Each structure stands twice: as structure tokens, then as C-alpha cells.
Amino acid sequence: MVDTTALAATQAYSKAISSATGAKPEAVSNEAIEGPSFAEMLSDAGTDAIETGVNAEQVSLEAITGNTGLADIVTAVSNAEATLETVVAVRDRVIQAYQDIIKMPI
Template sequence: MADTSALAATQAYSKAINNSLGAKPEAVSQEAVDGPSFAEMLSHAGTDAIETGVNAEQISLEAITGNTGLADIVTAVSNAEATLETVVAVRDRVIQAYQDIIKMPI
């Protein structure tokens, strides 16, 4: 019987695309198996977002005391803003996916 798991489907799709592009299918399928899981990637992204926010706060506090330059402040605030926009976009996509799943007929 054929394997119908999501991982098997993804690997088969990846093999088909890479075969048409001339890549070695063994390397691609092994990369897909050895890569981080979605939960690990999401965890790392969350940790990075928190670190970016903490860094921006620290630089803002240094700016109040006059220990940092304007360029550092602008860079930290821009990084924090971009990170926040990314987190909000991911949150919106997750909520939309949840709502789509709820609307599916059983």
C-alpha cells in the first residue's frame, strides 16, 4: 500500500521538482528528513524575536543615559519594528488558518 503521510508526499514532490531541475534526489530527501521540525523552527523564531526586543530595550535605556549613538538607536528600533511586523503577520496567518479549519465541513 502507498505511503500517504505528509512527509512522504513532500519528499515525493521535492524529488519530482529536483529531478526536473537536474538535482540529486538523494541529497534533497535526506535534507528534508534531517532538517528541523516546524515546532523547532517556530521556537527559534520566537526566541530570536524576544532577543531582538530585549536588545532594543537595552539600547533605548542606554540612549536615555546618553551611552549610545543615534545610529545604534535607529538600527535597534528598526530591527524591533521589523520583528514585530513579522510576528504579527505570522499570528494573523495562524488565526486565519485556524478559522479556515473551523469552517471545514466534517
């Protein structure tokens, strides 16, 4: 019978990676741990989103004074809009994941 536990799947995946790369399984698992944490990545993404919004506001203010062109304004506003849509999509996914977790039986 095939073992379908999460531990067995993780070990099989680790073996597949090590055989494909020639690395030891321990080296593969340590590599994954050394990267930035999820909280750091989320914080960086939030900071980038805020900077994009601030940049769009600055370009809009420069447009009022006549110091920038129409193409710069459109580019800054569309970047801010795309960033806002991304933030809203991530927020919606986080809320959905939280609701799914809450619905799980204990």
C-alpha cells in the same frame, strides 16, 4: 485519464527532483526529514524576536545615560518594529489558517 491525487503528485514531484539532481527518490525524501521541525523553527524565531526586543530596550536605556548614539537607537528601534510586525503577520496567518481549517466540512 490523468491521476490527480496527492500521492500521484508527490511521486511525480519526487521523480522530477531525482531526475534533475541525479539522486534517488529515497535520498530526496530523507533529506527533507533530517531538517529542523516546524516547532523548532518557530521556537527559534520566537527566541530571536524576544532577543531583538530586549536589545532595543537595552539600547534605549543606554541612550538615557548618554552611552550610545542616535543612529544606534534608531537602528535598534526599527529592527524591533520590523520584528514585531513580522510576528503579528505570522500570528494573523496562523489564526486565518486555523479558521479556514475549522470551516472545512468533515
